[in-house]
Amino acid sequence: MPKARIPDPALLVEPDRVRREVYTDPDIFDMEMARIHERVWVYCGHASQIPRPGDYYTVQIGRQPMMMVRAKDGAVHVLYNRCPHRGAMLCGDRHGNTGEFFRCSYHAWTFHHDGSLRNIPMMESGYAGTGWGRDNPDCHVRHAARVRNYRGFVFASLAEDGPTLEAFLGPAKIAFDDMCDRAPEGEVEVVPTCFRMVQHSNWKIFLENQLDALHPSVTHQSTGRAAREVELEIEQRTGKAPLAYHMLSAFSTVTIDKWDDFKTLNYPNGHCILTGYMGLRPQDPDTLEYERVLARACGEARKEQILTTDIHHVLLYPGLSVQSPLQQLRAVRPLSVDRTLTEIWHFRLKGAPEPIYRRALAYYNLVNSPSTMINADDLENFWKCQQGLSSQGGDWVSFHRHHGSDIAREGGVESAPGRGTSEAPMRNQMKAWTQFMRAER
Numbered sequence: 099m100p101k102a103r104i105p106d107p108a109l110l111v112e113p114d115r116v117r118r119e120v121y122t123d124p125d126i127f128d129m130e131m132a133r134i135h136e137r138v139w140v141y142c143g144h145a146s147q148i149p150r151p152g153d154y155y156t157v158q159i160g161r162q163p164m165m166m167v168r169a170k171d172g173a174v175h176v177l178y179n180r181c182p183h184r185g186a187m188l189c190g191d192r193h194g195n196t197g198e199f200f201r202c203s204y205h206a207w208t209f210h211h212d213g214s215l216r217n218i219p220m221m222e223s224g225y226a227g228t229g230w231g232r233d234n235p236d237c238h239v240r241h242a243a244r245v246r247n248y249r250g251f252v253f254a255s256l257a258e259d260g261p262t263l264e265a266f267l268g269p270a271k272i273a274f275d276d277m278c279d280r281a282p283e284g285e286v287e288v289v290p291t292c293f294r295m296v297q298h299s300n301w302k303i304f305l306e307n308q309l310d311a312l313h314p315s316v317t318h319q320s321t322g323r324a325a326r327e328v329e330l331e332i333e334q335r336t337g338k339a340p341l342a343y344h345m346l347s348a349f350s351t352v353t354i355d356k357w358d359d360f361k362t363l364n365y366p367n368g369h370c371i372l373t374g375y376m377g378l379r380p381q382d383p384d385t386l387e388y389e390r391v392l393a394r395a396c397g398e399a400r401k402e403q404i405l406t407t408d409i410h411h412v413l414l415y416p417g418l419s420v421q422s423p424l425q426q427l428r429a430v431r432p433l434s435v436d437r438t439l440t441e442i443w444h445f446r447l448k449g450a451p452e453p454i455y456r457r458a459l460a461y462y463n464l465v466n467s468p469s470t471m472i473n474a475d476d477l478e479n480f481w482k483c484q485q486g487l488s489s490q491g492g493d494w495v496s497f498h499r500h501h502g503s504d505i506a507r508e509g510g511v512e513s514a515p516g517r518g519t520s521e522a523p524m525r526n527q528m529k530a531w532t533q534f535m536r537a538e539r
């Protein structure tokens with residue numbers, strides 16, 4: 099990498115603004131992959147994506163093709179998808195079952211589920227005296243330095259050193275606790291269908307949008323208004339419109355001035371939480387039945403505690419956006435400086451009645467899917483930002499909104515009361531970015 103061309107990252111980032119090259123320079127992108135995505139804890143997938151021994155699921159960590167594998171003893175391994183012989187990828191499919199062992203399609207070297215070498219054709223005669231064999235670590239499939247499963251959510255770090263997953267996530271791990279605690283059985287199960295979408299914009303533009311409380315009532319106003327019209331018409335005709343309409347109409351009924359009533363909590367390592375948005379505890383018969391099931395599982399007091407947890411959205415830097423009350427998860431996989439793959443998943447609360455799953459599915463389809471107008475309007479903005487930032491029409495991106503009013507708390511920074519549209523989350527992400535990028539390697 100031509101390091102000399104890259105200025106000190108700290109010169110690119112000021113507390114309230116960021117140079118445009120941070121979004122457009124391919125060398126900075128390479129440095130981000132090496133210093134952020136290929137070092138910190140990155141989400142690989144949910145353990146329920148690979149329930150049986152031999153199941154694998156491929157995943158990109160930074161620029162590295164990896165795969166998550168279930169072994170016979172139930173352990174989950176994260177391996178480089180790369181044969182130690184001549185370098186072929188071991189698994190060409192996105193996911194599947196490899197059977198008892200991996201068998202490279204090129205020369206039939208075989209490997210156990212943990213990546214260790216099982217056999218090489220005619221190993222004794224072919225490799226006698228060469229130093230190649232089971233005792234040589236170079237003959238095994240390389241694995242991620244660290245793997246950790248937190249309540250079914252599997253993360254890997256490609257760096258030997260660094261904080262534990264729990265320490266890295268800090269208070270943001272509530273995203274997984276909140277999602278799992280809402281399940282009567284205390285865990286969630288992935289719905290195998292995943293939308294994959296390539297955004298024509300830098301990965302940080304997506305993350306900066308996630309807790310951007312100013313944009314919904316602007317970007318999504320037209321969709322919200324149309325949904326509100328239909329919702330009202332159904333209400334007048336039948337007395338009550340299905341909850342799904344509320345998921346969309348909220349974008350127009352929560353007007354721009356109301357967004358300042360919400361709050362963002364900003365934590366070390368770039369993680370952020372948005373609280374206060376959208377009533378998610380309706381009193382319809384389906385919800386009441388679910389509440390009864392949950393109370394039977396964990397008791398009335400604990401049920402109340404779980405259902406009054408005030409979280410709408412959690413951003414786990416550098417690649418996850420989780421809406422735990424609606425069981426939604428989006429993972430970001432940067433492809434290049436101006437191309438970003440997003441995986442859009444949703445989950446089932448184990449033990450909850452079917453209508454609660456239907457609610458998660460409705461939100462998945464209506465708000466997060468690539469075919470909804472909500473997502474389409476975001477994507478257009480992301481693309482427009484990338485285009486504008488690639489021009490010479492300006493040098494800086496502004497994160498000035500409510501700068502100077504954020505409140506420092508023990509362990510984090512909160513947006514001030516009545517200032518929920520503060521660009522504190524973006525400032526917080528760029529602060530973490532600068533720390534990761536400057537760290538000595």
Ligand code: FES
Nearest residue numbers: 181183184202205
């Ligand atoms: S490249 Fe895999 S066995 Fe040769």
Ligand SMILES: [Fe+2]
Nearest residue numbers: 313314317476
């Ligand atoms: Fe949006």
